[in-house]
Amino acid sequence: MVYYISFILIGIGIYGILTQKNLFKFLVSLTIIDTAINIFIISLGYIEGKDVPIYSKYTPVANFVDPLPQALVLTAIVIGVGTLALGASLLVRVYEKYETLEVEEIAVKEARK
Amino acid sequence: MRRVFALLISLGLILFFVNSLSILPEYGNVELSKVSNAYINKSVNGNNEKVKFGESKDLEDGAANVVTSIVVDYRSFDTLGEVTVLFTSALGVGLILHGFKRKTYGRLPNFILRVSVGILLPLILLFGVYVFVHGHLTPGGGFPGGTIIAAGILLLYLSNEEFDLSKTSKFVESYAGSLYIVVGLVGLAIGGVFLINFLPTGVVGDLFSAGIVPIVYILIGFKVGAELSGVIADLYREG
Amino acid sequence: MTIATIFVGILMIISAIYAIEAKKMLDSFISLSLLSLLSVFLFVIMKAPDVAITEASVGAGLTTAVLILALRRIGGDEE
Amino acid sequence: MITVGYFLIAFGAFFYFLGGLGILRMPDVYNRLQAGTKATTLGSFSVILGVGLVNLDYLPKALVIIAFIALTNPVGSSVLARASYLKGIKPTDKTKVDEYKGGDEK
Numbered sequence: 001m002v003y004y005i006s007f008i009l010i011g012i013g014i015y016g017i018l019t020q021k022n023l024f025k026f027l028v029s030l031t032i033i034d035t036a037i038n039i040f041i042i043s044l045g046y047i048e049g050k051d052v053p054i055y056s057k058y059t060p061v062a063n064f065v066d067p068l069p070q071a072l073v074l075t076a077i078v079i080g081v082g083t084l085a086l087g088a089s090l091l092v093r094v095y096e097k098y099e100t101l102e103v104e105e106i107a108v109k110e111a112r113k
Numbered sequence: 114m115r116r117v118f119a120l121l122i123s124l125g126l127i128l129f130f131v132n133s134l135s136i137l138p139e140y141g142n143v144e145l146s147k148v149s150n151a152y153i154n155k156s157v158n159g160n161n162e163k164v165k166f167g168e169s170k171d172l173e174d175g176a177a178n179v180v181t182s183i184v185v186d187y188r189s190f191d192t193l194g195e196v197t198v199l200f201t202s203a204l205g206v207g208l209i210l211h212g213f214k215r216k217t218y219g220r221l222p223n224f225i226l227r228v229s230v231g232i233l234l235p236l237i238l239l240f241g242v243y244v245f246v247h248g249h250l251t252p253g254g255g256f257p258g259g260t261i262i263a264a265g266i267l268l269l270y271l272s273n274e275e276f277d278l279s280k281t282s283k284f285v286e287s288y289a290g291s292l293y294i295v296v297g298l299v300g301l302a303i304g305g306v307f308l309i310n311f312l313p314t315g316v317v318g319d320l321f322s323a324g325i326v327p328i329v330y331i332l333i334g335f336k337v338g339a340e341l342s343g344v345i346a347d348l349y350r351e352g
Numbered sequence: 353m354t355i356a357t358i359f360v361g362i363l364m365i366i367s368a369i370y371a372i373e374a375k376k377m378l379d380s381f382i383s384l385s386l387l388s389l390l391s392v393f394l395f396v397i398m399k400a401p402d403v404a405i406t407e408a409s410v411g412a413g414l415t416t417a418v419l420i421l422a423l424r425r426i427g428g429d430e431e
Numbered sequence: 432m433i434t435v436g437y438f439l440i441a442f443g444a445f446f447y448f449l450g451g452l453g454i455l456r457m458p459d460v461y462n463r464l465q466a467g468t469k470a471t472t473l474g475s476f477s478v479i480l481g482v483g484l485v486n487l488d489y490l491p492k493a494l495v496i497i498a499f500i501a502l503t504n505p506v507g508s509s510v511l512a513r514a515s516y517l518k519g520i521k522p523t524d525k526t527k528v529d530e531y532k533g534g535d536e537k
Contacts, residue, residue, distance in 0.1 A: 001140055001354060002394065005361035007130040009368055011123040016372035018119035024423070025372060028380055031415065032368050035391050038403070046398045048141035053153070053179040053399075054252065055317055060166040062153045064179065066145055070400045071183040075195040077403070078256045078337060081410050081418065082202035085344045088422035089209045095426040180402045223513050229506045236499070244405075252401035260409040267417055341414060348421040 002043040009036035023094065023101045027087050034080045038073045045069035152183055167318045175314030175323040176249035184254070185326045185333075189308040193293060196336060200290065203340040212350025215277040222272050230272040237265040245334030249323045255330040259337025266342040270349055278346040286339035289332045296325055296332070357397060364390045377423055385416040436484030443477030446470050459523045460515050468508035475500050 009032060016029030045066030051059050053067040091101065098106050138144065151157050155164055155172045162169070166177065176182040184192055221227075245258030269276050300309040315322030364387055371383040388411025395404040453466025476497055483493030516531060 001357050002361070002398070003134060003137070003140055004131070005357075005364060005394075007127050008365055010130070011127040012365065012368045012372065014126055015119050015123040018122060019116050020372065022377075024377055024419075025380065027419070028371050028384055031384060032371065032387065035387060035411070038407075039391055039394055042395060042398050042400050042403060043140060044137070045143060045400075046141060047143050047145070051399065052252075052401055054250075054401075055164065055166040055177040055179070057166060061163055064153055065399045066143060066149050067152060067179040067183055068146070068149050070180045070403050071188065073400075073403050074180065074184060074254070074256060074406055075192060077406050077410050078260065079195060079198055079202075081260075081341070081414050082199045082344070084415060085348070085418045086202045086205045086209075088418055089206045089348070092422055092425050093209055101426070178402070223510055225506055225509045229502065233502055233506075236502075252405050254402065257406040257409045260406070260414055264409065264413050264417075267414075344418065345421070348418065348425065351425075 002039060002046075006036045006040035006043065009033070009039070021103050023091055023103065027084065027091070030087075031080070031084060038076060041069045041073050152187060153179055155182070157187065164317060167316065170314070170316045172314055172317065174310055174326065175317050175319075176326045177318050177322075178249055178251065178254075181249045181254055181326060181330065182323070185249075185329050186310055186324075189297075189329065192333070193297070193308075196290065196293070196333060199337065199340055200286075203344050206344050206347050210347045210350060212347070214351060215275075216349055216351045217274050222274060226272045230268055234265055234269060237268070238262060241265065241334070241338065245330055246327065247320075248330040248334075249326045250318065250320065255333030256337055258334040259339075260341060262334075262338035263341035263345060266338075267345050270345060277349075278342060282339040282343050282346070286336055286343065289336040289339070293329060293332050293336070296329060300325070357394070360390050360393050360397075364394075378420070381416055381419045381423070384419075385412050388412050388415065432487070433485050436481040439477045439481030439484065443474040443479075443481060446474035446477065450474065458525070460520055461512055461522055461526075464508055464512055468504060472500065472504050475504075 013029045013033035013036065016032065017026060020026065020029065045068065047065045050065045051063050053064040053070070055062075094106070095101055098109050100106060100109075145153075153164075154162070155174050156162070157173060164172065174182045174186045176186070241258045241261035243258075244253040244261060245255045248254030248258070266278070297308040300311050301307045303309070303311045310324040310326070312324035314324045367383045367386045367390065371380045371387060374380040374383060388407060391411070392404050392408045395401075395407060447470070450467055450470035453470060454463050457463045457466050479493045479496050479500075483490040522529070
């Protein structure tokens with residue numbers, strides 16, 4: 001079930017990158033794809049009827065879902081916000097040079113030079 | 114026309130993914146792999162005993178949270194690389210937006226916000242520190258704790274026109290990163306492997322357990338918090 | 353549990369489409385943060401609280417803040 | 432105790448519903464903000480306290496969360512209202528008194 005949700009979200013993100021003309025929308029589409037792939041990786045480790053992978057007084061012995069995908073996604077999320085900030089700062093510089101963020105206007109201004 | 118082609122391309126992609134579902138296991142019926150079993154039983158080197166909460170002691174890795182023990186102990190070298198990627202992106206933001214002065218708007222921030230930040234900010238910082246100190250017992254750890262601290266710094270920026278992050282954040286960041294490598298090198302000197310868990314691991318579930326895991330997670334928390342606050346400070350500069 | 357999953361999934365797809373198609377940039381960012389918040393719910397259903405707490409603090413808090421700060425630096429919303 | 436907890440959860444869900452209805456029905460930003468904040472504050476209190484009563488292990492954490500919501504929710508609502516006022520968004524025609532005119536420049 002969750003597989004289909006993440007596939008459709010990836011499709012929406014690709015559609016956004018192909019159709020939108022504003023550079024900020026590119027960043028938004030990339031973030032949507034990022035979230036969808038995180039959901040997909042987590043869903044590869046889910047086992048029905050098993051519990052959270054933490055030893056506690058409620059689950060004293062191991063009856064856990066797969067902890068390996070969670071460990072991979074945990075760092076990927078924080079890396080995601082770092083690269084997003086890098087992209088946003090690049091957009092600020094692009095705006096200061098061309099005074100617009102629409103792709104076609106940037107191409108026109110570049111061709112006129 | 115462009116939208117139609119884009120729709121066709123993304124629909125084709127979704128169909129391709131759905132067709133390749135047959136090579137994946139069914140949702141909810143995944144088999145635990147051998148590696149995951151070894152991580153859960155904390156027996157990579159082969160002594161097969163079941164772990165019990167509050168009783169087992171002196172294991173390879175005493176963290177009660179299995180995800181933490183994977184991130185910070187078994188795959189710690191990987192985490193070192195990821196922290197380096199984060200550092201590089203924060204450095205890139207600082208280089209691209211090379212500002213010196215803090216941007217001001219010339220009006221006093223909201224009175225209610227200013228007063229309540231005095232009450233809220235210590236609680237937020239305390240909560241962030243709690244999250245990464247207890248990272249080996251409860252959900253959480255260095256990455257979310259550092260993010261919560263950065264959110265507190267953002268609140269301080271919103272409520273105060275004069276506040277500007279000084280050099281302290283760069284200091285904290287660089288020293289936390291270096292100490293992480295120093296911990297790894299001490300492990301190399303004592304146990305012969307980079308980043309080996311050389312301290313006694315204690316009983317599963319105690320606060321003082323799990324060897325170097327809490328130490329490394331505290332360092333990661335400081336580093337991530339300083340880096341993300343630095344990103345916010347760079348976005349506030351002008352120049 | 354499957355009904356909750358389907359409901360959250362439909363809401364996520366709607367908010368993703370709105371995030372892409374919205375006219376104003378600020379609406380798009382708010383919708384993106386809604387997407388992150390709903391994915392937190394999905395992570396909790398799939399028994400991953402570590403990932404959920406990270407996504408809640410990053411996706412719903414810091415991502416939106418970074419995007420809005422960058423938008424304000426280039427002079428606000430333009431149509 | 433468990434019955435009281437479930438009753439509190441239902442009560443809070445009803446107030447959440449009222450908050451959503453208010454956001455749909457109210458005419459301008461300020462009224463919507465009031466509906467969206469006041470009703471959901473009470474709803475959150477009831478739901479969290481109900482969860483704490485159903486499972487008594489969670490009760491101390493629930494009380495701490497209630498204290499945090501009581502601190503943060505009014506501040507957020509106030510900041511949003513002030514920002515939209517300074518941006519120049521007009522209230523509806525039915526609003527007669529504007530006590531914030533002139534603001535806190537003094």
